[in-house]
Amino acid sequence: MAKRPTSYELWLQEEGIPVIDGYGITDVTALARRPWKRTGGSGAYIDLKGMEGFTGMYVCEIPSGGALQPENHLYEELIYILRGVGATEIWSPGEKTRKMHFEWQQGSLFAIPLNTRHRMINGSREPAIFLAVTSAPLMIDLLHNMPFVMGSDYKFADRFDGEHDYFTPTNARNEVGGFINWETNFIADARGALVDPSEAKGYGVRITSFDMGGSTLVGHIAEWPVGRYHKAHFHQGGAILLILRSEGYTLMWPPEAGIRPYQSGHADQVVRVDWREGSVFSPPSGWFHQHFNTGKEPARQLAFRYSGQSGKYLLGCWRAINKEGVRTGVREGGTMIEYEDEDPQIRVDFEASIRKVGVPMEMPRFEYAEL
Ligand SMILES: [Fe+2]
Known part of the structure; x- marks a missing residue:
């Protein structure tokens, strides 16, 4: 029986970058990345057997000295910096005047709070590469409406409300x-x-x-x-x-x-x-x-x-x-x-x-x- 694609899988096809499968990948930084029109970077999706529609993953390179397009989405996202230095600007939809900014380097790990608008900036002339893990498959399969998933202006103030020390590391x-x-x-x-x-x-x-x-x-x-x-x-x-x-x-x-x-x-x-x-x-x-x-x-x-x-x-x-x-x-x-x-x-x-x-x-x- 032919396996029918999920809404998430159909969306991956539309994104126009490679989708890599298998049990694992030896070096995620060595995957062939392709120009990614929607984000302005280059990237590849990774959809391993064990991810089972629970989690999504991609690797993305931010052009040297450049930035990705701002985006917001109704799925959660955790980001780990594989290479390079840079910064992320973040703000709640409709609150561009309350923009926050934090810097990162290789090894940094952070979350993009749900539906916040964010922009990933490469702070050097070297490539900046990050790995993102998301809840996109769950959200897209349930909602199957991309304009809503990526175009909502709802502010989840319980998750992020521009707190000045939001991205300050804690020892808690x-x-x-x-x-x-x-x-x-x-x-x-x-x-x-x-x-x-x-x-x-x-x-x-x-x-x-x-x-x-x-x-x-x-x-x-x-x-x-x-x-x-x-x-x-x-x-x-x-x-x-x-x-x-x-x-x-x-x-x-x-x-x-x-x-x-x-x-x-x-x-x-x-x-x-x-x-x-x-x-x-x-x-x-x-x-x-x-x-x-x-x-x-x-x-x-x-x-x-x-x-x-x-x-x-x-x-x-x-x-x-x-x-x-x-x-x-x-x-x-x-x-x-x-x-x-x-x-x-x-x-x-x-x-x-x-x-x-x-x-x-x-x-x-x-x-x-x-x-
Ligand atoms: Fe385990």
Whole structure:
């Protein structure tokens, strides 16, 4: 049966720039960008299998010494600066005299509050490239009326009202739903930002969640040491991971392959995505995924996702398969595989991978349980 396009997919076709698919992309800065008439830059859309119509993504280059066209839209948008320096002007529709301005550099992360008009400016003669993750698929599929999505003058004053310190970074970190959540509308450099211990997710793992701009689309920064790997877990689709530092790989496998996919004869269903700085990938709904650092420095990821637990605003449909949550083992009704329950082949393969590149094994010993 031929797959029919969604309203979002039809819109992507009209945008006139490439749409890249697959499980992941090795280097998002190296994707072929094409002139993008609507924005005045050049870009490419990225629509990975695991995004499943929950999230949208694109990479965009702002012409050197130039700026993109101003725009506003009824979908949320998180922006991460991949290259360059510049600034963003932002204002509520109809309030151009109350324009705000903030500067960014490589590593900066911020949200465009819903329906604010904004203009991305390149502050140098070098290319400025950013990655944007949006809730556009959800909004466009539901509303399927682009003049409304991009032409509303409604001001969401509850999200942004020209507060002078709106984009000033804060140190406000609070526990929300069992996660450490950083309440800030601007992170100056996500590559160096402090991250909080999160041992439940793996030996030495540190994770700090964030929600910005009053958005339902949130995320987190994760870091873990040399010679180590996370526990596997699964959740709803739409989560996107961007690698900020080190190199390694992620294994992803569908629920049918089970908790121990090698032992149960489903090795052929395990997808391996190799990554390094600039890689993006997205695990599909219900697929276990497990991250391995094979590099010589701590690995750092930036995750974009919705939430059924952390953050201020939750997305109900993101709870569909999360059961007891991503930090509870499958034996207790959660969606995480404890080290003791994982397939023994996983550790064997990791050890072989790091030995090849001279990285020491730093995973503590654990005893495998009977499943
Ligand atoms: Fe995940």
